[in-house]
Amino acid sequence: xxxxxxxxxxxxxxxxxxxxxxxxxxxxxxxxxxxxxxxxxxxxxxxxxxxxxxxxxxxxxxxxxxxxxxxxxxxxxxxxxxxxxxxxxxxxxxxxxxxxxxxxxxxxxxxxxxxxxxxxxxxxxxxxxxxxxxxxxxxxxxxxxxxxxxxxxxxxxxxxxxxxxxxxxxxxxxxxxxxxxxxxxxxxxxxxxxxxxxxxxxxxxxxxxxxxxxxxxxxxxxxxxxxxxxxxxxxxxxxxxxxxxxxxxxxxxxxxxxxxxxxxxxxxxxxxxxxxxxxxxxxxxxx
Numbered sequence: 001x002x003x004x005x006x007x008x009x010x011x012x013x014x015x016x017x018x019x020x021x022x023x024x025x026x027x028x029x030x031x032x033x034x035x036x037x038x039x040x041x042x043x044x045x046x047x048x049x050x051x052x053x054x055x056x057x058x059x060x061x062x063x064x065x066x067x068x069x070x071x072x073x074x075x076x077x078x079x080x081x082x083x084x085x086x087x088x089x090x091x092x093x094x095x096x097x098x099x100x101x102x103x104x105x106x107x108x109x110x111x112x113x114x115x116x117x118x119x120x121x122x123x124x125x126x127x128x129x130x131x132x133x134x135x136x137x138x139x140x141x142x143x144x145x146x147x148x149x150x151x152x153x154x155x156x157x158x159x160x161x162x163x164x165x166x167x168x169x170x171x172x173x174x175x176x177x178x179x180x181x182x183x184x185x186x187x188x189x190x191x192x193x194x195x196x197x198x199x200x201x202x203x204x205x206x207x208x209x210x211x212x213x214x215x216x217x218x219x220x221x222x223x224x225x226x227x228x229x230x231x232x233x234x235x236x237x238x239x240x241x242x243x244x245x246x247x248x249x250x251x252x253x254x255x256x257x258x259x260x261x262x263x264x265x266x267x268x269x270x271x272x273x274x275x276x277x278x279x280x281x282x283x284x285x286x287x
Contacts, residue, residue: 035266038259047253057260066244070264073241076155076230077223080162081170084219085212087163088170092211095171096178107175110168118165122232125161126152129233153235161229162219169218177211178204209279217276225265241265 039057041049095106113121128134131148139145151157190199227242241261248258
């Protein structure tokens with residue numbers, strides 16, 4: 001009876017998890033396998049890939065022009081993540097100190113932009129930042145400048161757009177970490193003579209580091225592959241991994257090289273996730 005019950009249990013779990021497993025395989029594993037295989041194939045004339053297998057697409061990414069694109073993409077995503085962290089931490093801390101009935105309202109206000117279309121939000125920034133936009137008009141009206149200030153079509157504009165787009169993804173995990181803190185820990189540090197900076201650096205920051213690491217991961221990963229913001233706010237003047245992959249698939253029709261670029265992004269993401277996991281375990285154990 002024991003073996004029969006175990007088999008029945010296994011069949012029951014397979015029946016329950018089977019459809020979900022097939023769904024995950026269809027949406028995740030199959031595209032991943034196709035991506036890896038395509039990265040090591042040759043491009044066909046009108047899109048798609050064909051044999052023979054080759055590593056030319058991977059070695060091509062070692063050329064200086066593509067190395068610069070990789071470095072630029074990582075740098076822009078890193079700066080956007082850092083700015084989002086510097087803005088998101090005070091915002092999350094302020095939300096956690098609100099009366100409980102207002103915290104939900106504040107959290108809803110943080111995620112409210114996600115309820116609108118991403119393109120519409122980026123076009124709103126174009127209205128604000130272009131040469132005849134509201135900001136330039138205001139600067140001319142108050143006499144700060146007589147000529148338009150170049151607020152668009154540059155890397156700072158890309159960073160601004162990425163921070164605006166993904167800042168809620170930084171605030172939410174930080175808020176969750178800060179909200180769980182025991183207020184008595186800060187009070188104990190104060191009673192022991194710690195000042196505000198020492199209390200934050202020695203008590204609050206280490207205990208909320210997991211939230212900071214998770215939020216940084218949530219911002220860095222989509223920023224690394226984003227091509228809409230560099231295209232709209234950067235004017236297409238700054239090549240990133242996202243815009244380069246988009247061009248290979250849709251313009252050059254070189255799907256093999258586009259797959260190689262996507263594979264590089266995937267490798268970078270996996271590496272960052274591994275680092276995040278190790279740091280999370282370290283600070284989780286310390287907490």
